[in-house]
Structures are given as structure tokens and as C-alpha cells.
Amino acid sequence: MSQPVSWMNHKGMVKRLLVYIICALAFAAPIRAEEEELDVSKLIFEHLGDSYEWHITKGAVIPLPCILIGEGGVDVFMSDKLEHGATYKGYHIAEEGDHEGKIVNAAGERPFDISITKNVLELFIVCTLLCSVVLGLARWYRKNGYKKAPGGFVGMMEAVIDFIDKDVAKESIGHGYEKFSPYLMTVFLFILTSNLLGLIPVFPGGANLTGNIAVTLTCAVTAFIAINCFAPKGYYKSIFWPDVPIFLKAPLPIMPTIEFIGVFTKPFSLTVRLFANIMAGHIIILALTSVVFVTAKMGTAMCASMTAVSVLFCIFMNCLELLVAFIQAYVFTILTANFIGLAHDE
Amino acid sequence: MNPLIPDPGLLFWMVLSFGVVFFLLAKFGFPVIVKAINERKEFIEMSLLSAKQANEKLASIQAEGEKLLADAKAQQKDIIASAMQEKKQIVQAAQDEAQAAADQMIEEARLSIQVEKERALQDVRQEVASLALDIAEKVIGERMKDDAIQKKAIEQLIDKL
Numbered sequence: 001m002s003q004p005v006s007w008m009n010h011k012g013m014v015k016r017l018l019v020y021i022i023c024a025l026a027f028a029a030p031i032r033a034e035e036e037e038l039d040v041s042k043l044i045f046e047h048l049g050d051s052y053e054w055h056i057t058k059g060a061v062i063p064l065p066c067i068l069i070g071e072g073g074v075d076v077f078m079s080d081k082l083e084h085g086a087t088y089k090g091y092h093i094a095e096e097g098d099h100e101g102k103i104v105n106a107a108g109e110r111p112f113d114i115s116i117t118k119n120v121l122e123l124f125i126v127c128t129l130l131c132s133v134v135l136g137l138a139r140w141y142r143k144n145g146y147k148k149a150p151g152g153f154v155g156m157m158e159a160v161i162d163f164i165d166k167d168v169a170k171e172s173i174g175h176g177y178e179k180f181s182p183y184l185m186t187v188f189l190f191i192l193t194s195n196l197l198g199l200i201p202v203f204p205g206g207a208n209l210t211g212n213i214a215v216t217l218t219c220a221v222t223a224f225i226a227i228n229c230f231a232p233k234g235y236y237k238s239i240f241w242p243d244v245p246i247f248l249k250a251p252l253p254i255m256p257t258i259e260f261i262g263v264f265t266k267p268f269s270l271t272v273r274l275f276a277n278i279m280a281g282h283i284i285i286l287a288l289t290s291v292v293f294v295t296a297k298m299g300t301a302m303c304a305s306m307t308a309v310s311v312l313f314c315i316f317m318n319c320l321e322l323l324v325a326f327i328q329a330y331v332f333t334i335l336t337a338n339f340i341g342l343a344h345d346e
Numbered sequence: 347m348n349p350l351i352p353d354p355g356l357l358f359w360m361v362l363s364f365g366v367v368f369f370l371l372a373k374f375g376f377p378v379i380v381k382a383i384n385e386r387k388e389f390i391e392m393s394l395l396s397a398k399q400a401n402e403k404l405a406s407i408q409a410e411g412e413k414l415l416a417d418a419k420a421q422q423k424d425i426i427a428s429a430m431q432e433k434k435q436i437v438q439a440a441q442d443e444a445q446a447a448a449d450q451m452i453e454e455a456r457l458s459i460q461v462e463k464e465r466a467l468q469d470v471r472q473e474v475a476s477l478a479l480d481i482a483e484k485v486i487g488e489r490m491k492d493d494a495i496q497k498k499a500i501e502q503l504i505d506k507l
Contacts, residue, residue, distance in 0.1 A: 131371065
């Protein structure tokens, strides 16, 4: 009996919460709408891209260090020096052109920019989290050995690591999988952590790390190295002299060309799949959130009803994105493992 | 901003960070964990196996014990049966022996009685004969000739009596 009662209470609570949100937004929205015209696509793309400071909310901005290597040597300064189009040490943030939103010098050229941007800081947070969690686990195992059963967080992480080791690496690669399983675990946990942190709307999450092609490209390049650089001789023979009728490879190397392109399309597909999935998820959630502000001009009734729709869809999308975060990390890992397994398949 | 063009700065930091993280985790993190997991798995499997073996051993010991007990009971039964048999035999033998001894004694007694009786009879006969002879002599007044022949005749007379 207690189950349905608690569910009813829960349902009632959600309903009440929704009413509160709608009322609050219905009264607040018209005031905001008068302040400034909203450019939704700019808002979305600003979030998807990178920035030199970490914008939390209006007035709450974390400045981040800019590191620039230009003709005048290395310059390091905090990003708040460049706020509102200011120029510092000859650098300013371009307002338009090819390098819009990036730091350029007076001539409008880009220096070698290794600033700690929002995405780089998020990357550092992910790496620190990953290292502390996994090395902490390793210390637990060093201290307790195998005779103590882990519980709680350690047990959960053990299940994940054992899953990647046995069900992904061993299953897909077979003999000699031990060499690759640390890489697969690293890549899985890295992508998963980045995906999940990306779903948290405020600091220390919210950056669009795995929805950035530089990040997925690096992951795919490491996968490319793992697939191709440790493969046996038979793998290279199957690319450059595959087992097909001679006319397909002798005068015109048709099959070798296809196989050779295939070597690069595999990691490329990994890059694009992860990048596009995560970016699309972020775009959808942002667009649904923007619905509230876009409909603000259309009157209270319209805005209130659309806000309810927006919140409901946002909750649904966030749940879906939670699923996607796991699925994409898993897909990247299992595909990499399968490609490695194919390369090792004599 | 084109999201399809990777940013060199982020690329640089990503390669560096991922490299460092991979190095650290692959060297000090995952191998330790995987080794511990595998060791625990082996330990559990071994424990299960040894528990199974111990169970089997226990079962076999139990069976052996039961068999031993059954054997002992059967033996006990046999021993008791044979003891009873022996007892019976001994009693029988003793009885037989006693019977035999008693029979013999009776026989001996009977024989000796017979002998004694014969002798007594003989004595009596002789006495009678001599008495008769004496009486006869006294009656006749003279001594009869040839005692032996007379005595024989008297004995024949006694027998005919």
C-alpha cells in the first residue's frame, strides 16, 4: 500500500513544483523581454563553442588565464583584462571575421593560443577527477588486496572496470587483450565523465567537452594508434594485398585503395559520431530552454503554457542525454575494441 | 565559429592531458585493480572448489563411518551368535560328559554289586554247603568221605532249590 501513496505524493510534488516554475517565469519573463532582444542561435553557439572566461550567471564570471605565444614571446594574463573589447598587451578579442570570439593581435592575426579556456579547464577537471578516482581505487586495492570485498563506490567502479576488461576488451580482442584494456578503460571513463559533467548546467560542469571536435579527434587518433600500430603483419597484408581476385588489385589497386581509406574512415566515424551526438544533445536542450524566452513576448498565457512544455521536454531530454552519455562512451569503446580485434584477427 | 574545425589550443591541451592521464592510469591505476579483481576471482573459484572437495570428503567419511558401523554391528551379531552356539555346545558336552560319567559310575557300581553279590552268594553257598555238610555229618555221625564231591552235590542241590 505504501508504494502507490508515496508515488501519489511524489506526483503531487512535481505538479506543485511545475506550477511554481510556470508562475515565476510568467511574471519574470515580460520584464526580461523588454531589456534586450534575444538571439537564440548566438546563445546556443556561444555555449557550444569555447570562451576565455567561465560564465556562470549574470555578474558571476570566473576569469581564466590566457597563454599566448606570439612574435613578442609568451604572454600570460587573466581574461578579465580583455572584457568588453579591451586591448591588453596588443591583444583583443575579435568581434567579427574568421577569428570571431578569439584573441587576435592588432593586425588581426591569431597567435599560438594555448589559453586555459573554459573547455581546457573542464578538461583539467575531468582529468583530475579521473586520476583521483582511479588512483584512489588502486590504492584501495593495494591496501586491502583481493581478500576484502569492495562495497559502495569502489564496488560500482569495480563493476565498470571489470565490464570493460572482460565484456568489452576480452570479448572483442581475444588473445592479448590485456595490452589494450587500460587504454579502453581510460577512453571509456574519460568520455563518460566528460559527457556527464557536460550535463550539469553550472560550474564545474556545463562545458561542451565531448561535443568539441578537438577532443573527439584526439580520442580517435589514440584509437587509430591502438588499432594500427600494434597490429600483426597479416593486417597490413590484408590492406595492401587483400585476398581478392587479382584484377581487383593488380593493374589498378581498387581494393587496396578502399581498404586504405577504410583505415582512416574508422577513426573518423568515431570522431564524428561522438562529437555530433553530444553536440546535438546540447543544442536540443538549449533550444528547448530558449523556448521560454522566445515565447516571453507572446503574452503570459502563451509563455506559461510553453514554459510548462519546455520544462517537461527538458526533463525528458536530460534523461535521454544521461542515457546517451553512457551509450556514446560505450559505443566509442566497443567500436575501438572491435577494430583492434579485427586488426588482430589473422 | 565553425564547430568542425578543431581549435589548436584545445587540441594541444587535450593531447597533453589525455597522454598524461593515460600514462598514469595505465601504469599505476588499472593494472592494480584488474590484478586484484582477477586474484579475487581465482580465490573465490579456489575456495568454492575446496569447499566442494571438503564436502565430498565429509560425505565419503560419513559413508565410511556408516559402513564401519554396519560392519561392526554385523560382526557383533555373528560373535554373539557364535558365542551362543558355543555355549550351547559346551553345555551339551558337559551334560553328555556328566551323563557318560554317571552311566559309567552306575555301570561300575552295578558290576561291583554284581561281583559282591556273586561273591556273597558264593560265600553263602559255601557256608551253606559246609553247614549242610556239618549238619549231615552230625546227622550221620561220621565224617563224610571226599568232601569236595559232597560239597558239589550240595551245591547242585542248592541250585535246584
